[in-house]
Amino acid sequence: MIYLELFWSFFQIGLFSIGGGYAAMPLIEHQVVDVHPWLTMTQFADIMTIAEMTPGPVAINSATFVGIQVAGLPGAVIATMGCILPSCIIVMALAYVYYRFRGLTVIQGILAGLRPAVIAMIASAGISLIILSFYGQRTLPDDPGAVNCVSVLIFGAGLLILRKWKVNPIHIMLGAGAAGILLYSVL
Numbered sequence: 001m002i003y004l005e006l007f008w009s010f011f012q013i014g015l016f017s018i019g020g021g022y023a024a025m026p027l028i029e030h031q032v033v034d035v036h037p038w039l040t041m042t043q044f045a046d047i048m049t050i051a052e053m054t055p056g057p058v059a060i061n062s063a064t065f066v067g068i069q070v071a072g073l074p075g076a077v078i079a080t081m082g083c084i085l086p087s088c089i090i091v092m093a094l095a096y097v098y099y100r101f102r103g104l105t106v107i108q109g110i111l112a113g114l115r116p117a118v119i120a121m122i123a124s125a126g127i128s129l130i131i132l133s134f135y136g137q138r139t140l141p142d143d144p145g146a147v148n149c150v151s152v153l154i155f156g157a158g159l160l161i162l163r164k165w166k167v168n169p170i171h172i173m174l175g176a177g178a179a180g181i182l183l184y185s186v187l
Contacts, residue, residue: 002071003078005036010063010082015090021051021058023118025125028062038070041138045129053173059083130155150183 009031017024025048032038039047047069051061060083067079101107128138133151135141157179158172 003075006067006070006075006079007082009036010067010079011086013059013063014083014086017059018114018118020118021060021062022125023121024059024062026121026128028059028066029125029128032066038066041132043069045132048129150180150187154179154183 013024013027013031017027028048029041029044033041033044047062047065048058051058051065054061060080063079063083064076067076069075071078098107131140132138133155134147136148154176158176161167161175162169162172
């Protein structure tokens, strides 16, 4: 039964995650933390961090890691297949439709209308992860002074370095990890 639940959950994620892995984060979070309490929010954040750091699409990496966590290697294969199958079907259908009707303004309007929704989904996922990192919980606390200053410092330094000096994001992640090890072991 767990295999069917994994497949169906990630099939839905694959079906509705228009815009890539980052846009799928809120959908993945909803399925694996809220609908099926397979992971805690902290475990979800850890898996998303690992999924972002490993090569490959974030949604597929997430499906694989969640599947391993929930049901071992067979769970990883089933969750990954559930995540990939809708994309394969949709891409084949859309490729046919696009090449057949690409000159129509309706198709161009649909594509233009999807862009803001994708940006909103990515922003939602980013804000959720920032709140979790800064406050250690999924929602803003009643006491805004309960912020984790070390997380804010690492985030601010990484953002500043990334925006001002255009450093490779991999170097930012490695530096943030090293700073986290150093600062959290000292404090």
